Structure formats: structure tokens, C-alpha cells
Amino acid sequence: MAPTAKYQRARLWEDFPTGRRSIEVRPGDIVDRPKRGDLTCLHCPVLLTWVIASVNQKGTEIPAHLRLFRRAAHADNCPLNFRTLMDGLRAKKDVEIDAREKKYFLRLPGEPIEQAVQRTKDTTRKRTNAPSWASTFASAVRIAKFMHQFDDDQEFANQLRIEYRNAKGDLDVMFWRDFCFDVGNETALRRYYRRLSSASYQTQISPVAMILLAEHEPFETANGAKHRLTTYTDVKVPLRSRDDEHELVVTAYSEDRLAKIHTGDRFLVLAHGKDWLRNYDDRVEIRFDVDHAWQIAKL
Numbered sequence: 001m002a003p004t005a006k007y008q009r010a011r012l013w014e015d016f017p018t019g020r021r022s023i024e025v026r027p028g029d030i031v032d033r034p035k036r037g038d039l040t041c042l043h044c045p046v047l048l049t050w051v052i053a054s055v056n057q058k059g060t061e062i063p064a065h066l067r068l069f070r071r072a073a074h075a076d077n078c079p080l081n082f083r084t085l086m087d088g089l090r091a092k093k094d095v096e097i098d099a100r101e102k103k104y105f106l107r108l109p110g111e112p113i114e115q116a117v118q119r120t121k122d123t124t125r126k127r128t129n130a131p132s133w134a135s136t137f138a139s140a141v142r143i144a145k146f147m148h149q150f151d152d153d154q155e156f157a158n159q160l161r162i163e164y165r166n167a168k169g170d171l172d173v174m175f176w177r178d179f180c181f182d183v184g185n186e187t188a189l190r191r192y193y194r195r196l197s198s199a200s201y202q203t204q205i206s207p208v209a210m211i212l213l214a215e216h217e218p219f220e221t222a223n224g225a226k227h228r229l230t231t232y233t234d235v236k237v238p239l240r241s242r243d244d245e246h247e248l249v250v251t252a253y254s255e256d257r258l259a260k261i262h263t264g265d266r267f268l269v270l271a272h273g274k275d276w277l278r279n280y281d282d283r284v285e286i287r288f289d290v291d292h293a294w295q296i297a298k299l
């Protein structure tokens with residue numbers, strides 16, 4: 001695994017007759033859970049907690065790793081301090097994040113107003129502003145990779161916001177966690193579905209950048225025109241305003257952009273979702289059409 005802040009080395013402290021001494025450890029080196037206070041950041045005194053290796057619901061192995069305690073933060077001068085890392089990320093090419101009043105903003109390109117009337121039918125319509133969507137997506141991918149190291153960082157979730165202007169000119173501001181999330185994040189998925197199912201047309205609400213896991217190799221759709229990758233969830237939702245609940249699935253469709261995705265890959269898709277009831281298996285599906293190379297990235 002690539003070295004990340006999350007899987008960093010730590011300092012394990014021990015008491016000796018001559019005083020307290022520390023050794024450098026990696027999360028995988030630790031056998032017994034260290035006492036609180038015995039495990040600190042390598043570069044600053046912040047306390048860390050050790051999370052034992054586990055296997056998640058999907059059968060993916062999560063290696064042992066280290067986390068900050070709730071509301072704890074690395075020292076200001078620590079190279080792993082969130083703000084330091086964030087500023088480093090912002091300084092990189094192709095990342096467009098504004099900083100205002102101690103908050104960070106990723107501004108999505110606005111929807112072209114004149115296309116507001118023809119949006120739902122033609123899902124393959126060309127965006128006139130594709131280059132800026134492409135760079136927005138590039139930014140989202142970098143941030144998602146960065147955030148993967150900090151998935152326990154609540155501070156960031158409250159600091160990075162997304163701004164999106166729909167075809168009617170309405171501005172939507174939301175937290176990063178509601179824009180980019182893992183399909184396994186039930187809370188975020190439910191929140192998104194609620195927004196999506198109350199929207200009267202796709203571009204009324206912001207697109208999402210959803211992290212999907214390929215549970216299978218891409219399938220051909222029934223008419224052979226596209227490939228699809230479906231992620232099944234444990235979430236049940238009503239379709240639109242109806243009462244009966246259905247299992248929710250999320251599917252990416254594409255003519256030619258799924259070729260490089262294989263079973264076990266995590267990938268990010270940026271798209272406007274569309275919800276519909278699959279009558280062949282009675283599931284509600286959030287459908288993402290991937291028409292452009294920049295809408296999809298392997299993580």
C-alpha cells in the first residue's frame with residue numbers, strides 16, 4: 001500500500017527506569033493495543049489510536065491503521081497538520097480550491113441556462129463547458145485521494161464546501177461529504193437520494209462524485225449498446241413520493257469508459273444521477289451515464 005498519512009508511522013512510548021523512550025512503529029507492527037498516551041504522531045505530541053486490521057461487509061481487508069482521537073489535531077507545525085497538507089494540495093497544479101473565511105470551496109461549473117428545457121431526455125448531450133468540468137473532476141479526484149487518508153477528519157468535512165449553480169441560476173452550497181462520498185456511506189447516500197428524488201430534473205441539483213466499488217466485471221446492457229457496473233447497497237428507499245420501499249442500487253453506464261475497470265477496483269464517477277424503478281428486479285436504481293473520459297477515474 002502506498003504510504004499515506006493515515007497509514008503513517010507512529011511513535012510508541014515505553015517507560016524505562018532511565019525515563020520514557022520511544023521507538024518508531026508501523027500500524028502493522030503493533031500486536032497489543034497500546035495504552036492511551038503511549039502512541040503519538042511521529043512529528044508532534046498528538047495522541048493516536050490504533051485500529052486493528054479488519055474485513056468490512058464487502059469482504060475487503062482494511063489493514064491496521066492509526067487515527068486521531070475525536071477533535072484532536074496535529075500541531076500547527078506538524079507536517080501532517082491538516083491545514084498544512086491542504087495548502088500543499090491547493091498549491092498543486094489542476095486543483096481549484098478557493099479559501100475564504102477559513103473555509104475551502106470547490107466551485108463546480110454552472111449549468112448552461114439555455115439547455116434547461118432539454119435536459120432529461122438526452123443524457124448524452126455534450127456539455128458546452130466540458131473543459132472546466134474536466135478540471136473540476138481532476139480536482140475532485142485529487143481531493144478524494146487526499147481525503148482517503150483522512151476519512152476520520154471531521155474538520156475537513158466541515159471546511160470544504162461545494163458551490164453549484166443550476167440551469168435556473170440557483171446556487172446550491174453543500175459540504176464536501178454530500179458531494180463526494182463512498183457508496184457504502186449510508187447516511188450520505190440516503191441524503192443524496194432524498195435530494196435526487198425530490199428534484200424535477202437532473203441538473204436542478206448538483207452532480208455527485210460517488211466512489212463505487214466494482215463488484216463484478218462490466219456487463220453488457222440488454223441491447224448491447226452500453227456496459228454497466230452495478231453496486232448493490234443495504235439501503236431501502238421509496239421511489240419518489242410512493243410509499244413502498246425498494247432496495248437501492250447504483251449503476252454506472254457507459255459505451256466505452258468502463259473498459260479499464262475490473263472487479264475490486266474503486267472508482268470515482270462524477271455525474272448527474274437519475275432515479276428509476278427497475279421493473280425486472282424491483283430495485284430502485286440511481287443511474288449515472290458516463291459519456292466523457294473525465295467523468296470516471298480509478299482511485
Ligand SMILES: [Zn+2]
Nearest residue numbers: 041044074078
Ligand atoms: Zn503530528
